[in-house]
Amino acid sequence: MHLYAATFLWISCLLPSQVDLLNNGLARTPPMGWLAWERFRCDIDCKDDPDNCISEKLFRTMGDLLVKEGYKDVGYEYVNIDDCWLTHSRNAKNQLEADPTRFPSGIKNLSSYIHNLGLKLGIYEDFGTKTCAGYPGILFQMDTDAQTFADWGVDMLKLDGCNVPTELMPYGYPAMGYYLNQTGRPIVYSCEWPAYQTKEPDYQAIAQSCNLWRNYDDIQDSWDSLKGIIDFYGDDKGNFSMFAGPGAWNDPDMLIIGNYGLSYDQQRVQMAMWAIMASPLLMGNDLRHIAPESKAILQNKNVIAINQDPMGKMGKRVIKNNDIQVWTRPVMPTGSYAFTIVNYGVYGTPAKLNYKLSDMGISGSKSYLITEVFDGSKIGVHTTSDVVTYSVNPTGVFMGKAVPQ
Ligand code: GLA
Numbered sequence: 001m002h003l004y005a006a007t008f009l010w011i012s013c014l015l016p017s018q019v020d021l022l023n024n025g026l027a028r029t030p031p032m033g034w035l036a037w038e039r040f041r042c043d044i045d046c047k048d049d050p051d052n053c054i055s056e057k058l059f060r061t062m063g064d065l066l067v068k069e070g071y072k073d074v075g076y077e078y079v080n081i082d083d084c085w086l087t088h089s090r091n092a093k094n095q096l097e098a099d100p101t102r103f104p105s106g107i108k109n110l111s112s113y114i115h116n117l118g119l120k121l122g123i124y125e126d127f128g129t130k131t132c133a134g135y136p137g138i139l140f141q142m143d144t145d146a147q148t149f150a151d152w153g154v155d156m157l158k159l160d161g162c163n164v165p166t167e168l169m170p171y172g173y174p175a176m177g178y179y180l181n182q183t184g185r186p187i188v189y190s191c192e193w194p195a196y197q198t199k200e201p202d203y204q205a206i207a208q209s210c211n212l213w214r215n216y217d218d219i220q221d222s223w224d225s226l227k228g229i230i231d232f233y234g235d236d237k238g239n240f241s242m243f244a245g246p247g248a249w250n251d252p253d254m255l256i257i258g259n260y261g262l263s264y265d266q267q268r269v270q271m272a273m274w275a276i277m278a279s280p281l282l283m284g285n286d287l288r289h290i291a292p293e294s295k296a297i298l299q300n301k302n303v304i305a306i307n308q309d310p311m312g313k314m315g316k317r318v319i320k321n322n323d324i325q326v327w328t329r330p331v332m333p334t335g336s337y338a339f340t341i342v343n344y345g346v347y348g349t350p351a352k353l354n355y356k357l358s359d360m361g362i363s364g365s366k367s368y369l370i371t372e373v374f375d376g377s378k379i380g381v382h383t384t385s386d387v388v389t390y391s392v393n394p395t396g397v398f399m400g401k402a403v404p405q
Pocket of ligand 1 (some may be wrong): 037082083124131132133160192218
């Protein structure tokens with residue numbers, strides 16, 4: 001039978017007529033943690049590259065460092081496995097198995113280790129026949145695999161969408177959410193469903209089924225990749241920003257801060273933009289080798305507080321003018337806004353940009369106290385019609401907060 005027909009038949013037989021919507025009470029603010037893919041990819045060569053291969057050692061080490069280096073204290077809690085953790089075939093009971101040479105103690109032991117650190121463990125799978133890197137997928141085995149993850153003590157599942165017809169995703173992704181719920185274990189559900197759609201995704205259905213969802217291409221270690229992602233979210237096609245809120249987040253992919261591709265200012269841009277977009281903060285870096293200034297950006301409490309704002313409203317781009325764009329996001333205390341002014345320009349001196357708060361869509365109160373978010377410095381108390389000058393570095397950002405007075 002053709003894969004499409006077989007899958008459809010399988011899903012319609014197994015699935016109760018009404019799939020319970022996810023509603024698992026998890027991820028009330030965007031999840032924060034570490035995810036292996038961007039930095040460690042599918043390095044399975046533990047013989048010649050033992051420190052960097054996808055192995056239990058790598059995840060234990062990153063867990064240790066989240067604690068020792070202060071990341072846990074500011075909210076990073078997930079240690080997430082990505083592709084290439086599996087053996088190439090299922091065991092005799094048709095269950096998934098971690099590669100025994102690279103994960104000799106198994107995932108259950110790894111999750112206990114991570115839990116003893118006060119952290120949580122995430123894992124990766126794929127809705128299709130195979131993962132993107134060619135390991136066994138969960139198609140036809142969703143119930144078994146959901147139970148395996150629960151038995152192992154997994155706390156988050158990233159479900160990729162390679163090697164399956166995209167038309168099946170509106171059935172398959174909710175089905176896996178249903179099976180995760182059925183296990184009774186709280187497991188944050190991260191979907192790649194919209195990222196694979198060629199037509200406009202049904203965000204309503206996605207937001208009801210997934211705690212977070214990748215909308216767009218994989219991030220790469222470059223400023224161009226970062227700009228492409230920011231522009232996609234700024235365009236907000238289909239108004240997907242409105243579906244973000246406690247328990248449901250648009251996911252523009254990993255933080256690449258601390259890697260090779262971004263300057264200091266560009267790293268600040270990513271942190272500020274991921275905060276304004278209410279994005280999951282999943283670091284894809286090497287916590288053993290990270291510049292102190294990158295670590296300081298990642299651990300900036302003021303920026304993290306904007307990201308984790310309890311209202312969970314995703315920011316929107318309100319001005320786009322050549323190299324300059326402005327984004328705003330409502331935050332607590334009530335009536336306040338966070339805003340970012342991003343400069344893509346490479347003209348080698350800071351741009352001096354004049355804006356009234358009203359230009360940025362900030363109104364409602366007569367005057368606001370404006371502060372710079374990264375260092376908390378006071379810019380001043382201004383009415384919505386005062387012109388304020390902001391200095392923004394080339395390929396840099398100014399991040400502000402306006403609180404009604
Ligand atoms: C896809 C995903 C990535 C990563 C890889 C792993 O490309 O979008 O985030 O999980 O697969 O193979």
